[in-house]
Amino acid sequence: MKSVSLGVIFLFSSLFLLGESGSSSLNDDILGLIVFKSGLEDPQSKLSSWSEDDESPCNWDGVRCGPKSNRVTELNLDGFGLSGRLGRGLLWLQFLQTLSLSDNNFSGSLSADFLRLESLQSLDLSANNLSGAIPDGFFGQCGSIRDISLAKNSILGKIPADVGACSTLSALNLSANQLSGSLPSQIWSLNALRSLDLSYNSLDGEIPAGISKMLNLRAISLRGNKLIGRLPNDTGDCLLLNSIDVGENQLSGDLPESMSKLSTCSYVSLSSNSFSGEVPAWIGQMSSLETLDLSGNQFSGSVPSSLSNLQHLKVLRLSENSFNGTMPDSLAACRSLLEVDFSRNPLTGNLPAWVFESGFEQVLLSGNKLTGPIEFPPVTDSTLQNLDLSNNDFFSKFPKEVSNLRSLTFLNLSYNSLYGSIPASLGELKSLQVVDVSGNRLSGKIPEEIGLVTLLKELRLKKNSLTGEIPTQIGTCSSLSYLDLSQNNLTGAIPEALAALTDLQVVDLSLNQLSGTIPKQLSNLPHLLSFNISHNQLSGELPAGSFFNKITPSSVSDNPGLCGSIVNISCPAVLPKPIVLNPNSSSPDSASNMFSPGNHSHKKIVLSISALVSIGAAAVIAIGIITVTVLNLRVRATTSNSAAELALSDEYLSHSPATDTNSGKLVMFAGGDPEFSVGAHAVLNKDCELGRGGFGSVYKTILRDGRSVAIKKLTVSSLVKSQEDFEMEVKRLGKVKHPNLVALEGYYWTPSLQLLIYEFVSGGSLHRHLHECSTSNTLSWQERFDIILGIARSLSYLHRLKIIHYNLKSSNILLDGAGEAKVGDYGLAKLLPMLDRYVLSSKIQSALGYMAPEFACRTAKITEKCDVYGFGVLVLEILTGKRPVEYMEDDVVLLCDRVREALEDGRVEECIDERLCGKFPVEETLPVAKLGLICTSPVPSSRPDMVEVVNILEMIRCPQDNQEEELS
Template sequence: MISPEHSYTLHLHAATRHSNGRTPRMISSPTSSSSPMAAAATALLVLPLAAILAAVAGAGAVNDDVLALVVFKSGVSDPTGRLAPWSEDVDRACAWPSISCDARTGRVDALELPAAELSGRLPRSALLRLDALLSLALPGNNLSGTIPDALPPRVRALDLSANSLSGYLPAVLASCGSLVSLNLSRNRLSGPVPDGIWSLPSLRSLDLSGNELSGSVPGGFPRSSSLRVLDLSRNLLEGEIPADVGEAGLLKSLDIGDNLFTGGLPESLRGLSGLSSLGAGGNALAGELPTWIGEMAALERLDLSGNRFVGAIPDGISGCKNLVEVDLSRNALTGELPWWVFDLALQRVSLAGNALSGWVKVPGANASVLQELDLSGNAFSGAIPPELPVSIGQMTLLEVMDVSRNQLSGGIPLEIGGAVALRKLLTRRNSLNGVIPPQIGNCRSLIALDLSENKLTGSIPVTIGNLISLQMVDLSQNKLNGTLPVELSKLASLRVFNVSHNMLSGSLPVSHFFDTIPDSFISDNAGLCSSQRDNSCSGVMPKPIVFNPNISSDPLPEVSATVPSSRHHKKIILSISTLIAIVGGAVIIIGVITITVLNRRVRTVASHSAVPAALSDDYGSESPDNEGNSGKLVMFGRGSPDFSAGGHALLNKDCELGRGGFGTLYKAVLRDGQPVAIKKLTVSSLVKSEDDFKRQVKLLGKVRHHNVVTLRGFYWTSSLQLLIYDFVPGGNLYQHLHECSGESSLSWTERFGMIIGVARALEHLHRLGIIHYNLKSSNVLLDSNGEPRVGDYGLVKLLPMLDRYVLSSKIQSALGYMAPEFTCRTVNVTEKCDVYGFGVLVLEILTGRRPVQYLEDDVVVLCDVVRAALEEGRVEDCMDPRLSGEFSMEEALLITKLGLFCTSQVPSHRPDMGEIVSMLEMARSSQSTPVDELV
């Protein structure tokens, strides 16, 4: 029989043993002496038996904590060694990093390892052993698997956010009566929200945002609920918002944004007198905004953006006297700008993307605290009220003012200089006129200035050189003249400076930025030059020179009937002898033409000579009667159209470069050694109108852009049409993406250059009213410097007899790039079709995958794959593995989202190319600054 004393010895000895069975130190037994007197003496020195047993129990529990944490350590991967000090050769874990213990009991009550780069699955058994744990915080790691179906019984705070957990929310969560705070946001959890979770008696904060939860949200919010914060945003939840959510009367923050909720706001919300933040943006909520919102007196933040609300904005919202931020953007709201926008002490207001109209109201006294005002994309019209400039000058805290894409007129107020805190001034696409006020130089905080697509005149004020923080300036598509101020060279932070499509002249400022400025930023300013850029100037395109291919000698240009450019202001005075000579020459020319026409009528076999000799290879099969009719080779600009006698014959099959939906492409060489690419249209029989054909080709011939393949000329007969382009030697983007591997593949920098180059090309084409219709990677060519050049643009307009179904199968042959509306007879095909194709191209460049892949029993569409990866938070899995980590994932994520945005199924939801270019240019130039800090 074992005595109580001996039993104590054995228990205490066992309690010091660890999972490896070792005994780190021996503990003496009170019965080690055989003498009864010694035993009695020892007994006087020890605690009473009850206290001893309590101590034993405590010692055993401490070692259970150590054992549990060692098990936890062994179950996860710890690449940074954060758990290295966790050793089993101790009795207590309280000294370990990331561990805290209860001071009274010595038990582990908190385990906190944020952003420790841990991976693996949560060990269920380890968590259950930590039965005194009150707080478990493992956010920002890479833990995977499912949430254990059993948790520490006393846990009050559980934070597993920003991991890779998946599966359903365990039903056990609804029975953790001790839970006070639960954060499972930014994982991959799916399935429904557990029924009964609102009934947890102590729950104060619940964050399930950023997952893939679906189904409807269960009701059952009790009046006794202690819930203060509820965030269900960025999920796939649907149906109507629970009607009894307002029963949780202590709610202070409710965010259900970016889901699929329908219906309206439940009226029970009006009873939440303590609610300070309400977010329901990005859903499909509809109807009119309820006036009872004004009864929520504690409301500080209101976000109902991106829904389907209609009607006027109720004045009743003015009852929310504590409002600081209001976002009602991207709805279908109408009426005038509410007076309370400027009367309440609001800091941020966004009403963008609605249909608000009328005058912009004059700010009241409380507007002095306004920091951000976004009224873009509405229908505000008329001149800016005279009182508004004064008010703007008094808004000393105003950082962002965006009135882009409205119908505003009048001038920019001089008092704008009083907005000393202004960081972004955006007035794009209005009808503002007058000059840019020099007072704008007082806005020393400006980083973004966009006054593009207005009717501004005059010169660029030299005071802009005072804005040393400027990063983005867009003054394009105005009527500005004069020279660029030399003071601009002082702007060291400048990354975007777009003054294209104005009437500027003179030299560019001398600085590194202006020495390397993209041509698209200064294009269509005939007088702008730069000594640092080989004296290159954007000039006026010369008139077409028309040559008759039947003449063997050097052809002479036809006399243009247009008046010389007014820029020279010269009058040409012709002497009488000169006039006589011209008239005599004209008579001779008319005689020669008459004889030539008569000779042609009697020719039969010699009709082949009407075609240039260099065309003989492929022209032999054409009908002599057709070919002999008025074939002319028209070249835009200067230079001889003759092809080298020693080179390959034009259209020689050995010189074939490729075949596409429009025709076959050949390489040829001009007499001066200049290579050109010749496209022979294979849809010639569908071109019925010579006048329409020539009119459209001459329009395409006016396109001059660094990222667009230049059309140099054309040849026409009723049965044969040729288009003559610059030869681009670097192959096409398709080859570089899908036929190159390893070191020869495109780098991240090169791919970004491809994306922004194509975007600039499309923006330029759209500005000229030209829709590409056939954008794909094989139509993006690379020049000798690796710069992208977009080809095959606007050719569909040459074929007026084609309907969209023929285009779908013949021209838009690369399935995957074609916008969904292209095959719909009742929808107009617009520039947004090109935007869709551009979005697909962006994803193709990022991933290195084809837009459509055909498997044995499935068809994989790239857009769908990337969109699913984005929703699951694994975009990195889609990136081209050949890039091997040479890019910023943050930057790649931004461009991926842009590509998906462009491929929206609804055309009106896609951005225009101008917006895309601005975003890309700022993204490229702001490696350390988020894009949303620039636009």
């Protein structure tokens, strides 16, 4: 690396320390560059042409000299892959005008002497690993510098106030660093400045007044900081401003009217702030606007019709606001408009005709309240490429005129009320890459013409009423990577043609009526990440292969005919050829004689081993049916004379002898002797109490057979259904069996006392393990992930049975002896018909922080998405070890808000329980944290289904499993 001799370095150092007296010689440049090189790592040998033996450096790579002076005027080493510190050798290049060292790995801090090179005009140190603060005096000696870029480093601290001393500066770029503090008002003193980029730092406070002093300013970007307050009133007095970007801050208030004077401004982005009020009509006076981005704010009122004056407007983004009313027809006058985004507003009315009549390339209208039919244009000259009308209230047939949108690459009509069949004309869209019509009312078959869309990458048709077979022609869609046909009524076999789709990553065919075997050729798909065929009627052995050897059991569950190690069912061995028996021969040689010409008159009986087994099985079944019938007749006869349902008085079960003595009814679902081994006083004794919740208290007791059970005494008896309804619902819950659910084993009923009998789970509650155990006994990351996955699987199972939990919280999650999660208290809200959501809020959802926001709205529909929200809070609680709500001195902090803010600021370590002491894989914890935040979205429709959650968690876990297997 360091080819320079120690003597040369010593010589240069001596010269430099002696000062600048004496005339400069040509060797000054060589010595300075060689010493600079000596402190660097050059893995690509980019500086191999630099030699101290040369008489001139002007032919060295990256070096340029002045034609007259023959001195170094430019050093451009961009992207050379160099590393090391910026040595003082560069300070000897007294004629240097341009120093560009971007896109390397230089480290260390900036030197205050860097700008003392009097000839230096341009300094670019962007995209390196520079750190530390900008030193005091750095800008104070900037001389004739015109351009400074320190972007994409790790520079800390405040912007020095002496930045205002660079009077000749025309461009300053400090973006993508870690600068903090307020924006110094002295920065507005840079009269010659044309471009200012301070984006993606951590600057805070208000934007100071005085920007109007910058009469030459053309572009300013403050995006991605923490600035608050309003835009300065004099913003519009910078009359030459061409671009304004203050997105992703915390700015608020309305827009300053002075901006109406920015007639030459072409780009304005105020996205992701808290601006409010109506968009003023004077916006139409900014006649040069080409991009207007007001997305992600709190603007309200109608969309101003004055936008029609913006004849140069190409991009209009108004998504995620509170605009109301209809989409203005006046936008048809914006002849240059290419992209419009009105997503996630409460806009109403029909789809305006101008969407298809103008030359749009992208129209995004998802998440509004648009109604009426979708009517595609009758002409085929449309330039539309991306169309998203999802999550509205459109009600119409799927129009066959979709084929007129010949340029379409992205089509999303999901979650509307489209009906009828998918038109075959869809196959005429040769450029189509994404089709999503999920969550509609579509019926009929998937058209075979879908195979003509050869560029298709994603096909999402889930949650419809599609019938028929999966067309084999889909195998010609060679680019397909995502296929979701779940939750339909598809029949027939899985086509072998899917094996030709080598880009497939995700396949979901669950919740259909597919039958037959799984094609073995699918095991050869190289990029497959998820293959869900659960809840069908498939049979036979799972294919062998790298993916199918590791497929999760939930992805193949509820296919009674499937066999293999994944589903814990042995596949039958390969059967031998049929045995041919000759009824007229009893000798060992008779079998060979059957093929002789003399035996043609004898009858043959051909019985395979499978036939013999079938006959034997049929006989056993017949005997079993007769036996069961006889036993049932005996039981019914006995029931009328003896107590089939054991009578038990309240006095026997209650801690108080004064309880009502009317006999009750005790039923154990598994049969056996349900009597308790302890006396009456101990069954619900205070000493046996395990805990109390929104539904009642829980006690531990022991059955006579030695088995421990948990008894929940309901404390809301006055709200319980009638005995008939109560028993029907409890028996339904008794049939719910899942390894991650606490099993309901029986019940006891009287009008004044109701008990539920559960299996006893010995490991205690998740709440205790997270918040009450010592650091030495804390749960490992592996245990936490397994708990999260177990909870998700149990909720997915409950939701398939149309059971909503309503009461998710860490105290309702129990751990068995092996650390497996078991969810309790599920489905109990249905026992209490008189409870409305406000009682649920206070009694059932007793733990603040787990309750979905829609519980606060009387008209909102309570769905499975409430459980998804509670699950998301649980995920974050397990991840961080913190409670869902924490009470500060003068504030209440929600866990989901804390995690979201930490992730947005890149502070991932604050999202993980400190008791894990860094022992966790970031590739798992980070996506799990993001999944928890998605599940806690305030908008129910934005939360995933629990089936999707399980699939995501299993995909997060899979990479680690693969790595462990490779290591083993």
